[in-house]
Amino acid sequence: MKKILLLCFVLMLALLHQSIAQDRPVTGKVVDAQSDQGLPGVTVVVKGTSTGITTDAFGNFSITVPETNPVLVVSYIGYTRQEVPVGAQSNITVRLQQDNQQLSEVVVLGYSEQTKQKLISSVSVVESQQLETVPLADVNQIIQGRAPGVLSTVGSGQPGAAANIRIRGTGSIDAGRGPLYVIDGVIIESGDFTRNTPTADLLSTISPSDIESISILKDAAATALYGSRAANGVVLISTKRGKAGKTQFTLRTQYGQTIPNHGDFDVLNSQQLTEYDREGLRNLGLSEATVLRLRPDRDVDTDWIDAAFRNGTTQSYDLSAAGGNENLRFFFSGGYFNQEGILIGSEFSRYSTRFNLDNNPSSRFSWGANLNISYTDQLSASPGNQFNSPLLGSYTMLPWDRISDPVTGELLVGREFESFTQDNFVRSTGLNPTVTNTLRGIGNARGRFEIIPNQLSYKLVLGVDYTGIDEDDFTDPTTPDGFDSQGRKTNIFSRNITLTAQNLLNYAKTFGEAHNFTALVGYEAQRFERDGFDVSGTGFASGRLTNLGTAATAESIGGTATDYYFLSYLSQINYDYQNKYFFTGSFRRDGSSRFGANNRWANFGAVGLSWIVTNESFLSGTDFLSNLKLRLSYGITGNADIGNFASRGLYSFTAAYNGLPASLPSQLENADLTWEKNRTFNAGLDFGLFERVNASVDYYIRSSDDLLLQVPISSTSGFTTFIQNVGEVENKGLEIVISSQNLTGGFAWTTDFNIAGNRNKVKKLTGGQDIPNGTQVIREGEPIRSFYLRDYEGVDPQTGRPLWKDGEGGVTGSYNAAPRMIVGNAEPDFYGGLNNTFKWKGIELSAFIYFIEGNDIYNQTSQILDSDGLRYGFNQSDVVLDHWRQPGDISMRPFPIAGSGNNNAHGTSTRYLEDGSYIRLRNVVLSYNLPKPFISKAGLSSVRVYLQGQNLVTITDYTGFDPELAENGTEFFRYPNGRIATFGVDFGF
Structure with missing residues (x-):
């Protein structure tokens, strides 16, 4: 043997x-x-x-x-x-050979995948090469301008800040307006889950380097399978996976600087502000001696803007490995991203790791798992509406106040300042940190079994999304905000868990070599839980003893707990005949704990048709037309983005009656409350010309009804509002996408262009009554974000007094006599992006331009810094020097009067309403791929070096910091975006 x-x-x-x-x-x-x-x-x-x-x-x-x-x-x-x-x-x-019917070969649709050839839906895809090297923390910011019909605006330049996403307009008034996010098939939580952090976004916990593609589902044919929560669109994120072959390692490194960008905005120096204040005091009727005593000459000229802003740094390092064989494939990555903000006291760091595994142990069974773990550390500058904010202080503090004692060099506290804030933010910012730490884990495990090979399969997906957020806010006892309390410390912790289970049956069959049929049925359950607590204490010794255990007094303690559940049944049928005629139909039934006992369940669905005309025999000899496809779809989706207990009759609990607990009614019950409904019609045309140009045109009508609105009711009920399903909003729009190969060969030039326009209208409100919304109004027949203001007409050339339209074709000098009227809206007429890429012998240059046209912005910052003397004790914008001085002067600004303005000229009006249109050179990349013979000696398969610029040039008439910062059409002391320049090297081995 x-x-x-x-x-x-x-x-x-x-x-x-x-x-x-x-x-x-x-x-x-x-x-x-x-x-x-x-x-x-x-x-x-x-x-x-x-x-x-x-x-x-x-x-x-x-x-x-x-x-x-x-x-x-x-x-x-x-x-x-x-x-x-x-x-x-x-x-x-x-x-x-390029396959025009297979370009972007597979489009991810969430529960299924579809080749682009068979795609009926309106879907935009952003590929990894457009994402992985952009030096921004949030994916929503990176996709800006890359997909038609997707409006992405950044409300703050704070590193890690959230971006606002609107897909095909605004479809709700009180409920959520943002899309649903899905990663690798599992619905995740998104948005700002913090309570004390000015700007934060859960999506900033995901590394863009790990993303393979982003599919943005826009019409009902695409979103219907997510029925109950898909009214505002769906964003599907697919992460990178391993491929069969030798293990490939990729190391991406990037480092650069962020330079402050204030546009054309500037403030007055000491001499200018002194003269301006003196003029305002004289116009108040004070004697010259009093004027000079109140505003003497100064020999100090502090540049507070320079003290608040700095050159920030950006650095990122990502290492990934991908490989395997036909049966087992893996992708592993680890990354570090750090961005130091341009405003002192702001920074964002992210540590992330991802592991994706795909295994086919047999011809009939496969399984896989995805796991992403990340930890972020965000240091946030105080927002512009707080007195200790370096952003607010940099523009408003008086230039003759000193940062430090000229003799000892010690930083001044601020109580001795003439500036209204009475706070030296240069000293306070470092002593009063606001820190948010977020630990997030997103994972899923899946298994697929072929019941009948190549025909019937069963798939099980189990997903989890865990987020733990720890917020730490400290106010030092030696700073003005901490004087009265002798220092304050607040800790807030929340734990958020989403569990998802999907059971899916897929069937596929071809009949007679011409009839292709697929079907999907499934069951999905999702559960979300959040709990947390907050504790604060006061009385801290001077120094760095900031732990709550060192507080002299326990100030408060609180806790929160909430949850929601969704149960869903879903189905879809796809059919095509001879690769020319395509049909899809979807149906989903959802139940949610958020809605009333009488309406817990609702039905959603969609149908779609398409016709590939170029596959017909009568077009077989057409050389110039490489592709022509017509698409039609209609469907109904829902919006459930409201509070977890909005339909319930609720009580609030408080300490009363000598400290004993007591409960009080806090919300009326509405047992009939149900989903908002979104009905979307889409007509699309895809075509290709001369094998060089590919284009798509989509027209849509999106109508949202049964809106979830807080309706005013009689206060005799003990309440002022009651949530009901009333109202209707309509969005109509056109989207155009064009991609062209302008030059091919040794020197190649490609262009990608997209543009979209949307018209929003409020169709119905409760009793036709307006809903006041600050400087805006929600009114039937008007866009949802219409500005409702007095119409400012400038200054009377003879008197220097302000004038407003009187609503009858004339003008009036009385602010109160001027009626408010609709004078514009915050919705852009159109927006889009243009990208040009040039390639030659390993050198590549790409330039991406983003543009928005036709929107209005209410510049509330200017209302403070251009106030005609009202804000005496504040610095002012340098535009105030252009004001009326004598009869005959033509100016938009009246003469200043210290402390009282000039007849309400500073009041809310179109004086501060500006055109928010802009064109921005968003991203420029110049790269070079080193020759193979040169790098192979070092054992490397590829080396790419590049220079990258972000937000390099902005063309706009807007006079504020940055037109992109307007949130819902209003800008008030928001953290501006900086210009970013980075150098990167990518290694493959």
Whole structure:
């Protein structure tokens, strides 16, 4: 027996040696068949084996093949898959043909995937190369301008701040207006879950370097499978996965600086402000002696803006590994991102890791798992509506107040200042930190079993989204805000858990080689829980003893707990005939704990049709038309983004009656409360010309009814509002996308352009009554964010007094006599993006422009800093120097009167309403891929070096800091965006 085993072992070694001896190396290059440009990242696998590799930045590869009949399988998204016999060749050039029906080969739709050829829905896709190197923390900011119909605005330049996303307009008034987010098939939580942090976003916990693509679902045919929460669109994020072949490592490094950007905005220096204040005091009727005593000459000129802002730094490092074989594939990454804000006291850091695994242990069973863990540390500057804010102080503090004692050099506290804030933010900011730490874990496990091979399969997905947020706010006892309490410390902790389970059955069958049929049925359950507590204490010794255990007095303690549940049944049918006519139908039934006992369940669904005209025989000889497809869809989705107990009759609990607990009614019950309904019609046209141009045009009508509104009721009930399903809002729009290959060959030039316009209208409100909304009004027949203001007409040239329209074709000098009227709205007429990419011999230059046109912004900052003397004790914008001085002067500003303004000229009116249109050079990248022979000596497969600029140039008539900062149309002392310049190197090995 031992001899037999020994003989077998010897034979096995001999065969192994013979096999190794017969293997031989093959080198080659994969290029685009039209341009002959090398294609990076192409998968090359030896057929019948797990041996594989991906091409480098120039399309080159080297692989070992067997001596006998080797065949290479070459595949790349957007190109036709090829099997290439090697024969006796040692060097091969593979020319891949673009497949116009397979461009962006597979589009992720959440519960399913669809080839672009069969896609009926209106879906925009943003690929990884547009995401992974942009030096911003939040994915929502990065996709700005990349997808038509998706309006992304950043309300703050604070690192890690949230962006506001609106897909195809604003469809709700009181309920949520943002999209639903799904990562790798699992619904996640998004938005700001903090209570004390000025700006935070859960999406900033996800590293853009880990994202493969983002699909933005816009019409009902695409969103209907998410029925109950898809009224505002769906954003699907797919993370990177491993590919069969040799393990590929990628190291991305980036470092740069962020430079403050204040636009054309500036404030007065000491001499200018002194003269301006003196003029205002004289106009108040004071004697010259009193004027000079109140505003003497100064020899100090502090630049508070320079003290508040700085050059920030940006750095990121990401290392990933991807590989495996046909049966087991993996992707692993670890990353660090840090951005120091341009405003003192602001910073954001993220530590992240991801592990994705795909396994096919048999031909009928597969499973996989995704896990992302991240930790963020956010230091937030105080917002512009707080006195200790460096943002507010930098523009309002008086230039003759000093930062430090001229003798001792110690920072002044601020109580001795003439400035109204009485706070030296240069000293206070470092002593009063606001810190938010977020630990987040997003994961799922899935299994798929082929019940009938290639026909019927069952899939189970279990997902979890965990977020733990720790907020820490400290006020030092030696700062003005901490004097009275002798210091204050607040800790807030919240734990948020979302659990999801999906059970899906998929069926696919082809009948008669012409009828293709697929079906999906599923059941989904989701549970969300949040609990937390907050504790605060006062009385801290001077120094750095900031732990709550050192507080002299326990000030308060509180706790929160809330949850919600969703149960859903879903189904979809897809059918196509002869690869020309396509149909899809979806139905979903949802139940939610958020709604009334009488309306816990609701039905949602959609149908869609498309026709690929170019697959008809009568167009077979048309050379110039490479693709023509017509699309139609209609469906109903819902909006459930309200409070968890909005339908319930609630009580609040408080301490009363000598400290004993007591409860009081706090909310009326509405057992009939149900979903907002969103009804969307979409008509689309896709076409391609001369194999060079691909374009899409979509027209939509989106109507939202049964709005979830807080309706005013008689106060005799003990309440002032009652939530009901009333009202209707309509959005109509047009979206255009054009991609073109302008030049091909050695020098290549491509252009991607998109533009969208949306018209919003409020169709119905309770009893037709207006809903006041600050400077705006919600009124039937008008856009949802219409400005409702007195119409300012400037200054009477003879008297220097302000004038307003009187509503009857004339003017009036009385502010109170001037009626308010609708004078504009915050909705843009159109917006979009333009990207040009140039390639030549490894050099690539891309420039991306973002634009918004036709929206109005109420510049509330200017109402403080251009106040005609009312804000005496504040610094002012340098535009105040252009004011009326004598009869005959033409100016938009009256003469200043210290402490009282001038006849309410500073009041709310169109004087501060400005055109918010702008064009911004959002991103420019110049890169170079080092030659393969040069880097191969170091064992590297690719090296890419690049320079990148962000927010480099902005063209606008807006006079504030930044037109992008307007939130819902209003800008008030918001943290401006900076200009970012970074240098990066990416290594592949």
